[in-house]
Amino acid sequence: MGFGEQRAGGGGWPRPVVPRIGARLSYGLHRVLAANLLYRRLAAWLERRRPAYRWFTRVERVAKEQLYGCRMCGQCALPDTGYTCPMTCPKQLRNGPCGGVAADGRCEVHPDLVCVWVTAIERGQAAGHGADLDLLQRPVDHREWDRSSWVNYWQGRDDGLGVAYSEDDPRPLLRRELGLSPR
Amino acid sequence: MSGLRAAFEAGRFAVTAEIGPPGGADAEAVTRKADLLRGWVDAANVTDNQGANVRMSSLAGSVLVQRAGVEPVMQLTCRDRNRMALQSDLLAAGALGIPNVLLLTGDHPRFGDHPEAKPVFDLDGVQLVWTARTLRDDGVLISGKAVSARPAWLVGTVENPFAPPPRFRARRLAKKVSAGAEFVQTQYVFDFEVFERWMADLWDLGVTDHCKVIAGVGPIRSLRALEYMRTAVPGVHVPDEVDRRLRGVPADRVAEEGIRMCVEAVQRLATIPGVAGVHLMALGFEHGVPDILRRAGIPRPPAALPDHNRHPMEGIGHAR
Numbered sequence: 296m297g298f299g300e301q302r303a304g305g306g307g308w309p310r311p312v313v314p315r316i317g318a319r320l321s322y323g324l325h326r327v328l329a330a331n332l333l334y335r336r337l338a339a340w341l342e343r344r345r346p347a348y349r350w351f352t353r354v355e356r357v358a359k360e361q362l363y364g365c366r367m368c369g370q371c372a373l374p375d376t377g378y379t380c381p382m383t384c385p386k387q388l389r390n391g392p393c394g395g396v397a398a399d400g401r402c403e404v405h406p407d408l409v410c411v412w413v414t415a416i417e418r419g420q421a422a423g424h425g426a427d428l429d430l431l432q433r434p435v436d437h438r439e440w441d442r443s444s445w446v447n448y449w450q451g452r453d454d455g456l457g458v459a460y461s462e463d464d465p466r467p468l469l470r471r472e473l474g475l476s477p478r
Numbered sequence: 479m480s481g482l483r484a485a486f487e488a489g490r491f492a493v494t495a496e497i498g499p500p501g502g503a504d505a506e507a508v509t510r511k512a513d514l515l516r517g518w519v520d521a522a523n524v525t526d527n528q529g530a531n532v533r534m535s536s537l538a539g540s541v542l543v544q545r546a547g548v549e550p551v552m553q554l555t556c557r558d559r560n561r562m563a564l565q566s567d568l569l570a571a572g573a574l575g576i577p578n579v580l581l582l583t584g585d586h587p588r589f590g591d592h593p594e595a596k597p598v599f600d601l602d603g604v605q606l607v608w609t610a611r612t613l614r615d616d617g618v619l620i621s622g623k624a625v626s627a628r629p630a631w632l633v634g635t636v637e638n639p640f641a642p643p644p645r646f647r648a649r650r651l652a653k654k655v656s657a658g659a660e661f662v663q664t665q666y667v668f669d670f671e672v673f674e675r676w677m678a679d680l681w682d683l684g685v686t687d688h689c690k691v692i693a694g695v696g697p698i699r700s701l702r703a704l705e706y707m708r709t710a711v712p713g714v715h716v717p718d719e720v721d722r723r724l725r726g727v728p729a730d731r732v733a734e735e736g737i738r739m740c741v742e743a744v745q746r747l748a749t750i751p752g753v754a755g756v757h758l759m760a761l762g763f764e765h766g767v768p769d770i771l772r773r774a775g776i777p778r779p780p781a782a783l784p785d786h787n788r789h790p791m792e793g794i795g796h797a798r
Contacts, residue, residue, distance in 0.1 A: 387602075
């Protein structure tokens with residue numbers, strides 16, 4: 296297979312990132328940013344003012360890139376994944392690790408790095424948010440790349456991005472939950 | 479009644495095998511393998527560019543296998559197709575009467591013959607299962623648009639009980655089952671301790687009530703194959719005990735020892751509660767499948783589709 300032959304970086308494939316900030320602190324910050332009327336108004340205002348929206352998005356990008364390796368998919372899954380970005384998985388899996396994780400937890404595509412989902416599950420469970428990992432994550436809407444996920448979240452567009460299923464009926468998955476309604 | 483669905487419904491121990499389509503426009507290569515398996519297995523998986531190497535498509539392979547009198551399980555991965563192509567292939571499988579689909583994320587292109595290709599992964603394996611279930615049961619596409627006729631295939635998926643994080647693997651399958659998977663085939667089972675713990679987790683989560691578990695097995699017939707399995711196949715765990723047994727016999731007896739271990743694995747798996755069958759991966763050794771099953775004491779499935787011994791091109795346009 297020649298893992299050793301692989302040159303550093305390259306591939307253009309996403310590389311798993313271990314966040315620079317702890318999960319507990321991240322959940323704490325989430326409370327500060329939690330959607331409320333004020334934020335919703337701010338989001339609506341930002342969407343009316345293009346330059347402001349661009350600046351705001353730039354700040355969000357820098358902050359989340361530094362902390363989580365964010366790639367600006369615009370539909371943040373961080374609150375459901377122990378604040379570990381699934382878009383840094385080379386397969387961009389949103390629902391858990393693939394079957395190729397090595398016995399020591401390394402990524403099959405980047406054997407020098409730890410699988411991002413191994414990190415996510417450890418962080419989620421350690422922070423008491425392990426159950427979030429069972430949510431079914433809807434497919435990504437690729438129109439949202441490079442848009443502000445904070446604005447999207449405050450505007451309520453992320454509601455139902457992760458869907459729970461109940462014990463009684465393990466498949467209550469309705470099409471409206473799966474379908475990405477056009478905006 | 480034959481086939482996978484019938485085996486599940488009758489509670490009969492199911493046997494599936496694998497047919498890798500050829501790297502060429504060679505229908506005979508598929509039919510030859512199907513001929514070796516006909517009458518011995520409930521269904522045969524037709525792989526989708528396995529190991530990220532370009533092969534004849536799994537849809538075409540499935541049609542050829544079906545014409546040769548073996549029930550296909552069409553594999554479909556998220557690696558090479560976006561959600562539009564995946565859904566159109568799922569519809570095509572329905573229209574052609576493919577009775578089973580097996581939906582998975584797929585190996586990354588870096589492992590195959592086109593490492594420079596664009597990896598798609600528009601959906602992940604869980605989302606693909608979800609899409610299939612919604613397509614069949616609600617009759618709608620991801621877009622919400624209704625389909626004119628619904629497909630009828632059984633939805634399968636895969637899981638690797640041996641990959642980290644160990645305790646999360648059963649939960650990951652639970653996710654896929656809640657998304658709609660009705661049967662699962664596992665990675666090669668060599669480590670029974672880990673496998674049995676995973677099965678126990680599935681019972682605890684109630685997964686076994688909704689999903690048939692088919693355990694993956696396969697003979698390691700040479701030390702080279704052993705080495706390959708250990709190092710080059712992502713996600714396969716070969717415990718030291720297997721290594722010791724294969725290295726403990728003279729070189730000319732390794733193949734036989736590997737087959738014996740496979741037979742023992744089938745027998746052992748058949749006794750584990752909740753294991754609904756085995757998936758026999760004997761790539762390039764399809765002719766050995768009947769022998770392994772006979773020695774393991776697995777009864778042959780009831781008479782399959784009528785044996786037409788057809789020419790591979792016969793009946794084109796008249797798919798069931």
